[in-house]
Amino acid sequence: MLDRGSVSASHASQYAPLMPQGEASAPAKVIVQIAIGAGSAIKVVHRVAVFPSQAEKTDYMSDPAGMANERAAPQLFVWPKPWLQFGLAKLKLDYLHELEFNYVKLEMIDGLKKTYDEAMRRDDVKAIVLTGASGKFSSGLDITIIQEVQKTGDISIAPDASVDLVINRIEDVKKPSVAAIQGFAIGGGLELAMGCSARISAPKAQLGLPELKLGVIPGCGGTQRLARLVGLPKAIDMLLSSNLITSEEGKELGLIDSVVSPDELLTASRQWAIDIVEGRRSQINCLHKSDKLGHILLSKKLLETAREHAQKNFQNKPQYQACIDVIEEGIISGPSSGILKEDRVFKELLLSKTAKSLVHVFLSERAALKVPRITDSGFKARNIDRVAVVGGGLMGSGIASALIINNIHVILKEVNSEYLQKGVKSIAANLQGLVKRAEFPHDKLENALSLLKGALDYEEFKTVDMVIEAVYEDISLKQSIFEEIEKFCSPDCILASNTSTIDLNAIGERTNSQDRILGVHLFSPAHLMPLIEIILTERTSAQVICDVMKLAKIIRKVPIVVKNCTCFAANRIFLPYMQAADLLANLGVDIFRIDRVICEFGMRIGPFQLQDLSGYGVYLAGLKEFIAAYGERSFQSPLVQLMVDSGRAGKSNGKGYYLYEKDSWLKPDPSVLQILEESRKLTSIIPDGKPISVTDQEIAEMIFFPVVNEACRVVDEGIVVQASDIDIASVHGMKFPAHYGGILFWADSIGAEYIYSRLASWSEAYGNFFKPSNFLKDRATKSILLGESS
Numbered sequence: 001m002l003d004r005g006s007v008s009a010s011h012a013s014q015y016a017p018l019m020p021q022g023e024a025s026a027p028a029k030v031i032v033q034i035a036i037g038a039g040s041a042i043k044v045v046h047r048v049a050v051f052p053s054q055a056e057k058t059d060y061m062s063d064p065a066g067m068a069n070e071r072a073a074p075q076l077f078v079w080p081k082p083w084l085q086f087g088l089a090k091l092k093l094d095y096l097h098e099l100e101f102n103y104v105k106l107e108m109i110d111g112l113k114k115t116y117d118e119a120m121r122r123d124d125v126k127a128i129v130l131t132g133a134s135g136k137f138s139s140g141l142d143i144t145i146i147q148e149v150q151k152t153g154d155i156s157i158a159p160d161a162s163v164d165l166v167i168n169r170i171e172d173v174k175k176p177s178v179a180a181i182q183g184f185a186i187g188g189g190l191e192l193a194m195g196c197s198a199r200i201s202a203p204k205a206q207l208g209l210p211e212l213k214l215g216v217i218p219g220c221g222g223t224q225r226l227a228r229l230v231g232l233p234k235a236i237d238m239l240l241s242s243n244l245i246t247s248e249e250g251k252e253l254g255l256i257d258s259v260v261s262p263d264e265l266l267t268a269s270r271q272w273a274i275d276i277v278e279g280r281r282s283q284i285n286c287l288h289k290s291d292k293l294g295h296i297l298l299s300k301k302l303l304e305t306a307r308e309h310a311q312k313n314f315q316n317k318p319q320y321q322a323c324i325d326v327i328e329e330g331i332i333s334g335p336s337s338g339i340l341k342e343d344r345v346f347k348e349l350l351l352s353k354t355a356k357s358l359v360h361v362f363l364s365e366r367a368a369l370k371v372p373r374i375t376d377s378g379f380k381a382r383n384i385d386r387v388a389v390v391g392g393g394l395m396g397s398g399i400a401s402a403l404i405i406n407n408i409h410v411i412l413k414e415v416n417s418e419y420l421q422k423g424v425k426s427i428a429a430n431l432q433g434l435v436k437r438a439e440f441p442h443d444k445l446e447n448a449l450s451l452l453k454g455a456l457d458y459e460e461f462k463t464v465d466m467v468i469e470a471v472y473e474d475i476s477l478k479q480s481i482f483e484e485i486e487k488f489c490s491p492d493c494i495l496a497s498n499t500s501t502i503d504l505n506a507i508g509e510r511t512n513s514q515d516r517i518l519g520v521h522l523f524s525p526a527h528l529m530p531l532i533e534i535i536l537t538e539r540t541s542a543q544v545i546c547d548v549m550k551l552a553k554i555i556r557k558v559p560i561v562v563k564n565c566t567c568f569a570a571n572r573i574f575l576p577y578m579q580a581a582d583l584l585a586n587l588g589v590d591i592f593r594i595d596r597v598i599c600e601f602g603m604r605i606g607p608f609q610l611q612d613l614s615g616y617g618v619y620l621a622g623l624k625e626f627i628a629a630y631g632e633r634s635f636q637s638p639l640v641q642l643m644v645d646s647g648r649a650g651k652s653n654g655k656g657y658y659l660y661e662k663d664s665w666l667k668p669d670p671s672v673l674q675i676l677e678e679s680r681k682l683t684s685i686i687p688d689g690k691p692i693s694v695t696d697q698e699i700a701e702m703i704f705f706p707v708v709n710e711a712c713r714v715v716d717e718g719i720v721v722q723a724s725d726i727d728i729a730s731v732h733g734m735k736f737p738a739h740y741g742g743i744l745f746w747a748d749s750i751g752a753e754y755i756y757s758r759l760a761s762w763s764e765a766y767g768n769f770f771k772p773s774n775f776l777k778d779r780a781t782k783s784i785l786l787g788e789s790s
């Protein structure tokens with residue numbers, strides 16, 4: 001039922017005045033719960049309450065005690081008369097109060113539909129206020145429902161809310177709804193709110209439609225309504241970036257009608273609803289608005305530009321072009337057409353490979369936060385407000401930057417004032433870079449830098465909650481630093497190393513602080529890369545792990561908890577990736593072709609360009625540790641060392657595999673071919689002296705299947721808590737394309753049997769580097785997914 005008759009102020013005048021003037025006392029609050037099921041299986045879908053009077057100010061959204069009482073209230077399908085005399089119903093988006101983020105479960109959609117039907121039937125309800133619970137409006141459709149659709153392939157599980165609920169029950173009816181927003185209105189949550197006649201919000205609520213990040217598009221009218229409220233350019237920006245905005249920005253843009261204090265939220269929303277009913281304000285049907293859309297030719301131009309941008313920046317992500325097409329449909333053929341197309345495309349995309357992968361990444365990131373016997377053991381994470389960073393080089397300055405932009409005080413320790421100044425300069429440059437890219441507000445720059453303090457000794461370490469050592473990978477240097485800081489720091493100060501490869505037991509060997517020593521492995525550049533590996537030894541205390549997980553959240557990083565071993569999880573899979581590229585180069589494959597194939601696969605840059613950017617020293621240091629621990633399955637290439645010996649350092653000295661000329665495109669350096677030939681001579685692995693002949697697909701497989709193989713070993717050895725953690729490590733640590741869902745998720749889409757058979761045949765031809773692990777063999781033989789828990 002898409003036909004609608006818009007309800008305007010003229011309709012509203014037919015309602016009788018709702019608010020008795022000078023009401024003496026408010027009747028007691030009565031909550032009505034709508035439930036499904038029977039007996040102990042009853043699930044509260046949501047509760048409905050009506051308001052006693054305009055003067056009643058209790059906001060039980062932010063009143064947990066009130067909520068506790070509500071839960072004890074009898075479940076009655078009664079709409080109490082004394083309240084209804086004011087003609088308002090309040091519908092609460094609260095599916096089981098325990099769910100903090102009020103994501104929308106299927107039962108809740110059904111419950112909302114039924115309650116709306118009842119509200120429409122009742123003469124004593126004239127308007128509805130839609131609220132969230134416990135300070136949150138809604139973070140959209142429950143993403144596990146999307147996963148369920150993807151696992152079963154049963155699209156009928158997907159909710160039918162766009163027309164059935166938002167249009168037919170909320171927007172296109174005579175009784176207006178007003179959304180009272182607090183905390184979040186994201187995805188389907190914001191779409192529900194946009195179906196309402198008005199949106200009143202508490203300050204600093206976060207609003208947005210990040211569905212594209214999940215591989216789908218908004219499915220409840222978001223592609224149509226957002227542009228009609230905020231204008232097309234901003235809507236395109238919000239949708240394609242998936243960025244959230246605040247309610248204050250929303251007010252500026254026209255998405256939010258009023259921002260009021262949390263205390264006033266319900267009263268103001270209720271008053272807004274009454275004003276509509278009594279004709280003092282218009283009932284707005286957002287789908288009918290076109291004043292913000294501008295001329296159709298301009299819209300077409302904007303959409304064309306967006307299309308070009310998407311083509312360039314979001315390859316292999318069909319949701320971006322699809323979203324632009326759906327917006328365009330609404331603008332050219334009208335919103336009803338747009339809504340129908342959106343519904344169709346949303347459901348098609350739900351089953352796409354990209355959506356399956358991105359949903360897997362979202363849920364895996366959350367799963368990684370749950371560590372058995374640590375996060376569930378009742379420890380209350382302590383605050384980490386002051387951190388000392390030892391070493392102001394590339395890693396140390398990146399880590400310090402990540403901390404100060406998130407309001408954490410940092411003491412940066414260096415060995416002399418020259419190095420210290422260099423470190424401070426790098427930090428300032430990091431922050432300037434963030435400001436330039438609009439990733440950090442300019443007006444907060446000064447404050448962030450004021451949180452940084454330099455030091456040349458350990459004197460001030462006694463005031464810090466945590467130390468992060470970030471010096472170069474030299475075990476005896478690290479051991480002496482830990483020995484030293486133990487003397488200065490308070491006994492409960494956390495002592496962390498940012499080592500990327502070295503055994504943590506060895507680092508802490510000369511201390512008596514093993515229970516508070518752990519690894520905090522960030523990736524370069526640390527203020528930009530999202531992954532943190534939190535590495536525990538057998539003796540690291542659960543309390544310390546909980547504290548650092550809390551810190552990770554505060555500095556907006558994605559943590560995975562891993563067990564101590566050489567190279568941990570992320571570098572265990574990264575180094576075979578680099579070695580595989582070296583191996584192919586030594587087998588005669590053109591290195592620039594390898595880089596091109598890997599970029600076409602979806603990596604941002606190829607392995608040789610990456611070596612140039614990160615510097616050969618970092619790669620060589622990691623390789624040394626890896627080879628020492630896992631030599632039997634390593635490939636030792638002389639190529640990088642030969643590059644160093646020839647005076648090359650990569651981008652930093654302008655001499656690498658590529659030429660780094662000012663104002664010029666990146667060009668391969670032909671003189672590298674000589675060095676390559678020398679390397680090939682030294683390794684002498686080219687069969688019959690003839691470079692191997694491989695297709696592009698084989699190049700990608702020969703580089704990524706060894707990564708899968710090592711990921712299998714990491715899972716098998718219990719280094720990660722669950723297999724999906726290695727997917728997160730690959731996506732956020734080595735930038736494996738998120739649209740493949742991570743290395744093991746991708747491997748499962750290809751099949752363990754195939755990967756095993758390819759590795760087995762390459763290992764016969766080219767040696768142990770490709771030898772399939774027992775875990776891979778076992779899973780391939782038994783046809784068990786690599787990502788499945790054992």
Ligand SMILES: C[C@H](O)CC(=O)SCCNC(=O)CCNC(=O)[C@H](O)C(C)(C)COP(=O)(O)OP(=O)(O)OC[C@H]1O[C@@H](n2cnc3c(N)ncnc32)[C@H](O)[C@@H]1OP(=O)(O)O
Nearest residue numbers: 101103139140141142143144186187188210218219220366
């Ligand atoms: C039809 C529609 O167009 C389709 C949709 O609505 S698709 C959904 C669109 N919504 C989203 O993408 C929002 C997803 N959620 C988020 O981005 C973030 O959770 C948030 C910004 C709301 C809060 O972030 P943060 O404070 O860091 O908390 P975070 O750890 O992420 O989430 C807390 C819990 O809520 C869960 N959660 C939040 N939103 C969820 C959702 N929409 N579905 C399922 N779970 C959700 C998280 O999985 C996590 O669960 P856990 O504690 O069991 O691990």
